Amino acid sequence: MDFFQEIRTKPWLESQVEIDNERSGGSYTLPSVKVGLRVFVAVVGVVFSLSVVAYSDRMTLADWRPVPEPLLMWLNIIVLVGASVAMQWAVRSAQRDRTSNVEVGMLIGGACTLAFLAGQLLVVRQLDELGYFAPTNPALAFLYMLTGLHAVHILGGMVAWGRTLLRIWGGADAQQVRMSVELCAFYWHFLLAIWLFLFVWFVIT
């Protein structure tokens, strides 16, 4: 029964009482931790959505000067896609009970993510060297802010990634870390989607 169906019921009626007495469990069949991550992802999505709304409002003003996207940004996207693919491979491996592959998938995913973060730092340095100093250019200020916000969220994910890896190194098998790996992969896919959206936004504006 979905949310809107459920709030149309009449809990005081005898017929409904019998149905409700049999009702047990949460509103969603997913484990609570997955529901929690989805709620968190929705909140993060609102943060980035509002940032983009602010960006689109600010760019209508006279002093807006678009900035070029360095080639390195394209490369960074490929690296982040690689991280997401590796995480998904770790998930598949966990589902097939292959602990060593889970470890490899997580390690590759983490390495790609660190490479992405390093690449983002290089992008910022390149733009600085081109003379696009942030305070004088709102487009660049937004690019820096959104890049930074995205990186902070990735670093938060790296904490969960590190804990999962430590558990594997501590002897946990694929089944024991499966949930953590699935959560990491879901979060990585979400952050990839956010970055793809932001990048397309930067390119078209």
Add this chain to the structure above:
Amino acid sequence: MVDITQEKVENVGPAEVPEMELYHAHSWWTKYVFCQDAKVIAIQYGGTAVAIGMVGLILSWVMRLQLGFPETFSFISPEAYLQFVTMHGMIMVIYLLTALFLGGFGNYLIPLMVGARDMVFPYVNMLSYWIYLLAVLILVASFFVPGGPSGAGWTLYPPQAILSGTPGSGAGIVLMLISLAFFIVGFTMGGLNYVVTILQARTRGMTLMRMPLTIWGIFTATVLALLAFPALFVSAIMMTLDSVLGTSFFMPAIVEFGEQLAYGGGSPVLFQHLFWFFGHPEVYIVALPAFGVVSDLLSVHARRHIFGYRMMVWAIVGIGALSFVVWAHHMYVSGMNPYFGFFFATTTLIIAVPTALKVYNWTLTLWRGDIHLTLPMLFSIAFIITFVNGGITGLFLGNVVVDVPLSDTMFVVAHFHMVMGVAPILVVFGAIYHWFPLMSGRMLNNAMGQFHFWVTFLGAYLIYFPMHYLGFVGVPRRYWEIGETSFITTPIESLNAFITVAALIVGFAQLVFIYNIIVSVFKGEPAERNPWKATSLEWQTETVPPGHGNFGEEAPVVYRWAYSFSVPGAVDDYIPQNVHPDDVKKIAAAEGD
């Protein structure tokens, strides 16, 4: 509307909700300080919120002293006055009311009322409190940095918030923004717990439509907060960058003291849109839990089921949704597109419909009820009256043509204090008098409570009714001193002095309330297990106060909604949610005994 199920209900199995792995404290530190039990976290939240709220209260006294008796207190400079105004507003709205309703009551009541043993993510819940405390400490630290705290007004509008002519434009505003960012991070951690616990950890039989309205109010307010706080978060980051790095997100080209600043092209109105996209839902983040709590208090203390439960749920959800499309009614004089005014005035009037529906339903709940004039009931009735008063002046301000002349006057101050200051605080008081026996196992002193109620309720009207009049005659808000003008006459000055005296007396009554709590915790009359004869699950625990894990060996099983009062055919005038239908004493059966 008969609640008793006539047919025999087969014994249902034990709750199928998986048992939680409870964290058990092993030391004093993990039991009382770094504790993961939601009830302890609730009390930590509540204690911190009340402590910082007292700072806000004292600031209001100082402000009132200046307004009532200008040129009397040398330590209240114009700069200090603006700083007091700013800190008072921010503290009361965010750090007191939001934290108390969601962090305090949310943490205590959600697991107990839905039949869960704790929040679903207890560690994250604990972190939520400590980050909130850090946010409070950062805010307090701004009192002690060079230049003092921000004096930009609680709305923190740029450009003036970060221009050097504004008090606290250096470290003060930066600390304020950082504190807000931490508050939001901490709240998000708590909010995830509240939402997921309500959705996923309800016990057997506790359907969404059997939840007490308190839970509906907290749930919807939390969803609102999770979606609205990001707007404040984003604007806080952008303004911090404007202030620290010199970006121009919000800062326009501007001349300060004859000097052209490096800023250029930013949009102050953009900040206002972001701020109020958070700011208006914030009104309901505070109001919806109050709506929910007051519904339950009225029902319990009038011994009558809540009138129109389903409509009440829909109204809460509807108000929550509508609260996201009314924000620009705070911005009629901001210079935004005038056509927006028409749209936002319309949505503002629409949101009055579900709100009025709730007021009717509260009144109809009382109609022909067995009204017990206990302190929770008195505060609940006072809330209805105050909320209606404050809401009606909101209709004035929601209309552009009326709002424009009243903007930035004391009328606005009086309006929002009535509707989102006094009204929710009355519910907070009613809730504390109601649930204090559950939390402490003792009753609050009734005589002190009666004093507290009457002085607070009547005093609030002595403060804010005259303040509406001050606004009508044009007395502006945020002015340190009015001075001599043609429209400020001697009676108006006297009225300001009168309001100040009333405010000080009401403030004193709050000290009596705090004293009552402290004394009653140790020496209060021991409470019965369910002193108000309530039906909801928090009163059905094995021990009072509830122990770790809330319930005994078995999680409770729910058979009905939380409003089975004065049920025809039943011996008792209340049937708890977890009493099996076969165990309900019916009149015929009782006569046969």
